[in-house]
């Protein structure tokens with residue numbers, strides 16, 4: 001007979017299997033999650049959590065948005081995968097939607113942010129090839145992915161240590177400093193790459209004039225301006241793409257995260273001038289732009305339109321910001337509230353990890369980045385009462401940890 005005391009909980013079983021069989025490259029919270037809906041997640045024991053950081057913005061429409069679920073189910077019964085040597089209406093429709101909302105140009109589809117940035121790096125190298133241009137100017141505190149090329153372009157040493165030698169020809173300058181970019185660009189430079197708002201680096205913002213000056217500088221020196229909108233894109237900041245706040249257009253833009261409404265898909269969008277540089281055989285991704293992922297991404301665009309999410313994000317973003325600023329006024333260790341739309345950061349004078357751990361104890365999932373920036377990126381569909389709940393929890397935590 002089995003003794004009750006020897007029974008291992010289902011959660012412990014899962015975590016033990018991870019210990020044994022999953023490469024430990026992630027720091028993980030001891031949560032076993034099995035279900036999600038909107039801004040909520042449920043663990044294996046049925047406990048519910050308010051998710052104020054759904055999948056690093058991948059689940060930007062909230063978990064399991066009914067439109068996405070319906071689109072995937074329908075497409076799964078029609079066609080899941082198709083190699084890129086054939087045409088499919090969904091990839092056509094998605095490319096058309098992206099270009100219509102971004103700028104005249106063409107798309108290359110892949111499966112992740114890193115892969116989209118890889119494509120952008122290759123395109124920039126190809127564009128500069130004839131003139132011997134291959135160097136890339138990137139920003140300190142940036143994040144562009146974990147492949148060798150994208151981790152080299154990423155301006156944070158902690159992600160690079162132990163993986164050298166890295167890609168040659170990458171120079172890092174401080175974000176927001178136009179003089180530094182100007183000094184770093186030379187006759188070997190093919191591209192400047194940056195995020196419109198640095199996500200992983202701590203929700204760092206720069207004024208519109210910086211981006212206008214960057215655009216002018218890239219034009220004057222014959223260098224591609226590449227905007228990594230993997231995190232900021234698809235409505236997160238209250239516009240489809242964050243660069244649209246600054247009144248400029250990049251030559252190349254990369255997307256992933258929210259693009260597929262939770263399904264893996266990435267895209268590189270090249271402006272008309274560079275859109276035909278990659279000719280047959282020059283670049284590829286086997287899974288890129290498959291019908292299932294494209295169906296999810298088309299449904300994401302349709303949902304943003306049908307639910308008027310850009311307007312909603314601006315409204316909820318203003319509300320969340322107001323609440324955060326009010327909170328900041330009462331807790332002197334809060335140094336700054338910054339960001340745009342529903343991509344907000346609270347710069348703390350205390351350890352962010354402790355705040356995250358305390359929030360978790362109170363049933364809320366949130367992220368701290370750059371050690372002491374609390375990153376507020378709820379689903380774009382977050383409800384006002386969910387924001388109120390989050391604020392109440394953060395307030396309780398601030399009182400407990402101060």
Ligand SMILES: *Cc1c(COP(=O)(O)O)cnc(C)c1O
Nearest residue numbers: 112113114143144145228230231
């Ligand atoms: C998440 C992220 C990436 C990397 O995306 P993956 O899908 O993890 O490869 C690249 N750039 C930015 C700005 C990101 O936020």
